[in-house]
Amino acid sequence: MKLECKHVWQHISEYIDHTVDAKLREEIELHLEHCEICSAILDATRNILVLTADDRTFELPVGYSERLHKRLAEELKKIEKDSRKE
């Protein structure tokens, strides 16, 4: 059975995640070989995921780690003090 574009789109996420079964994977790959539109969609989606996983896209606030550990140190001390009182 020949896959339609719409069918490929429905599975594009699972295809990227390698969670489609072998038979469907083969059908999708066959379709992609001939379909520029679906290849383009796959490419764009993959690129977005590459960009998302890039640490420069979603950055931590400057000084976040330092503030976190400073706060932790204070809290750990407080908790220790409290437990000694008990």
Add this chain to the structure above:
Amino acid sequence: METRGTTEAELIARILAGEADLFHELIRPYERMVYMTVFSVVKNEAEAEDGAQEAMISSYRHLASFRGDAKFSTWLLTIAINEGRKRLRKAKSAAEESLDEPTEGQEGDFTPALLTDWREIPLEALERKELREVLRAAVAELPDIYRQVFTLRDLEELNVEETAQALGIQPGAVKVRLHRARIMLQKRLVPFLKTTAPPRNRWFGRAL
């Protein structure tokens, strides 16, 4: 305090046995993950940072209840999500908004945007700062349930099972929400990707 080569389980045991300072080492690999996770719920930098700190402190206080049947990271993220949701509830009840969590219905168009020329996406375009900004904005605009799944799966690279556990939803819902989130983002970014590309004169053998 030698910790090189120490496993996470050993670290946790030593912390519980009284070496409290080792907690700093335990959470170091998860600082980014916890922040991004809280941010995906509260969508505000200052709230996310406060929330991340609170989540870490809370995980220290409750460390003895960590059973080791889940991964420590998943357990920690559950705490982070709950912290984020608590903050959101507070903010929302202040604004007298409904707390009902929407679920994924069938509404909305989840077909991707079509590109006629995939070669119009040059790799250099991915290096552009503007594109990162557009992506950040697009993720922020995703409906909450999609943004949270997308953050855990594609930003923090958790697997489906871990994401389901952390969010307290079924693995099937993780897959559906992730698919929709990705399609929505693809749609949002495609026009931008296209405009960043240099014009091409020929394609499919025809002159344009």
